Amino acid sequence: MENFEISYVSEIEDYYCDNIDIIVKLGTFNITLVVTTPNYILNEMNRKNRGYVPAYPPEVIFNDLKDITIKEAIREYVKKGAYWLKVYGLAGNLVGAFNEKVMSKSINSEGYQSKEVPYIQENYKNLKILYPKTLNEFENIDDDEIEVIIRLWNNNEYILTISTIKFLENQINKSNKKFLYPLYPRAIVKILSLDNVKSIIDSFVNKDHGYWLHFYNYSSFFEFDIELMNKHLNANKLYYLAIEYDCNNNLVLAKETYLKALEIYKELEDKYSINCIEKDIEYLLL
Structure with missing residues (x-):
């Protein structure tokens, strides 16, 4: 543990x-x-x-x-x-x-x-909802769960519990x-x-x-890919560490650490975090 x-x-x-x-x-x-x-x-x-x-x-x-x-x-x-x-x-x-x-x-x-499963189909906007049982069996039930199967316009099916x-x-x-x-x-x-x-x-x-x-x-x-999740957590850790260096005026370490985090965020295609770090580096160099 x-x-x-x-x-x-x-x-x-x-x-x-x-x-x-x-x-x-x-x-x-x-x-x-x-x-x-x-x-x-x-x-x-x-x-x-x-x-x-x-x-x-x-x-x-x-x-x-x-x-x-x-x-x-x-x-x-x-x-x-x-x-x-x-x-x-x-x-x-x-x-x-x-x-x-x-x-x-x-x-x-x-x-x-x-x-x-004996599905029934019902048109709903641009998709079809496939239910495992007839709707009346679930009407106004407050203590249960169902799996609803949704077919989108691209013919992919998704199950939502x-x-x-x-x-x-x-x-x-x-x-x-x-x-x-x-x-x-x-x-x-x-x-x-x-x-x-x-x-x-x-x-x-x-x-x-x-x-x-x-x-x-x-x-x-x-x-989900545990390695990608760990990379994301590592990038977050580096980012917060860089901010700490920045706040303490340790600008060299701040820049190095920002760049390390930036490299991982680019690999993860995290556009929001990339934009934030690029702005932080820009302010750091002023």
Whole structure:
């Protein structure tokens, strides 16, 4: 088991209903996670008057946000090379191991045509939604999950697991732990109804040009490249170190370290980070 340290970006206002960032220091890497509770997710859906959570980077779900619960969960998440810790911590960057081109290559080469399920089809904008069972069997169910198979206009099929928040909460309770065990992320709704399913699929298909649909589908079937994730973490470490050198007026080391980070970000095709570092180097040379 790897040693780790946890720090909190902000104070927790309510252990049972909150959403915060934590930083997990694992060896030389710092990994930022968003952690939340079922009550918070439900309250946000009610506050925004919608029955689903829009497409989003995955969050780690706990019954409560007490320090002992978070530490117990992270002990599970650092196992097996901290795979799921890195996936949940880095997914929002959309680069490196999470580059859509990398995911699409594997999806296209494997295909999902072999599932023996009696699908029905329904036109929905420019795609077809294939359901494993008839919609009426899932109408207004608040404690279940389903796999929805979506066929896009390019004939690629994507599977999105949609769970109710009550189902996830009950899964936590059944496991005798206070957190959701490390596993591929699910799309979340309040109840399984036709409107909620259509709305959440619309969100996943359209947000970031369908990126999150690709990501959630890929995470269900394939393993992300751990070497690329480690490279990304190393680039982040170098970048923050360069900023520290810069702040301490150690300009030579700052420039050297910025350039090392820049080289890795270019390999990862991280355009945002490349732009930030190039501007930092430009200001450094003024």
